[in-house]
Amino acid sequence: MIYDYTLTTGTGETLNLKDYQGKVILVVNTATGCGFTPQYAPIEQLYLDYHDQGLEILDIPCNQFGGQAPGTDAEIHEFCTMHFNTTFPQMKKADVNGENELPLYTYLKSQQGFAGFGPHPYKELLEKMFAAQDPDWDKKPDIKWNFTKFVIDRAGKVVARFEPTADMAEVEDCIKALL
Numbered sequence: 028m029i030y031d032y033t034l035t036t037g038t039g040e041t042l043n044l045k046d047y048q049g050k051v052i053l054v055v056n057t058a059t060g061c062g063f064t065p066q067y068a069p070i071e072q073l074y075l076d077y078h079d080q081g082l083e084i085l086d087i088p089c090n091q092f093g094g095q096a097p098g099t100d101a102e103i104h105e106f107c108t109m110h111f112n113t114t115f116p117q118m119k120k121a122d123v124n125g126e127n128e129l130p131l132y133t134y135l136k137s138q139q140g141f142a143g144f145g146p147h148p149y150k151e152l153l154e155k156m157f158a159a160q161d162p163d164w165d166k167k168p169d170i171k172w173n174f175t176k177f178v179i180d181r182a183g184k185v186v187a188r189f190e191p192t193a194d195m196a197e198v199e200d201c202i203k204a205l206l
Contacts, residue, residue, distance in 0.1 A: 052083045056087050138184075
């Protein structure tokens with residue numbers, strides 16, 4: 028269950044997900060130098076619009092995709108607050124795939140696998156890039172790129188996975204339906 032996991036905040040504190048019981052949670056792996064980085068703005072807007080109704084956002088910077096989250100946790104936090112005025116919690120930079128992936132991500136991927144990229148200008152580019160590396164890339168639950176989002180309902184169930192190509196309005200509609 029989602030509440031069995033802990034994360035480390037960007038300032039080194041332990042965050043127990045059991046403290047978020049009864050909340051709707053959006054978990055997103057982020058990067059500061061990515062074509063999807065502008066998604067910080069609508070994610071922050073979601074936080075502003077729905078936090079008082081029970082939405083929590085967990086931002087987990089990750090440098091596994093093209094080295095697009097360089098810098099220290101403090102530098103990443105400074106970038107996000109300066110460029111996007113983010114106010115939601117930011118975790119310590121971590122891996123979301125592979126040998127050193129956060130246990131939370133192992134769980135999230137087991138609950139909601141990859142179901143394809145939605146319509147987006149980057150869709151074809153991403154599909155070609157992954158297909159060149161692995162012909163079975165689309166059958167694996169791994170996180171494919173920065174700004175993959177998981178939505179967890181108030182009961183702790185992982186109800187949706189949105190790839191970075193998903194329209195943020197779809198993410199918002201999912202969250203609103205759960206609040």
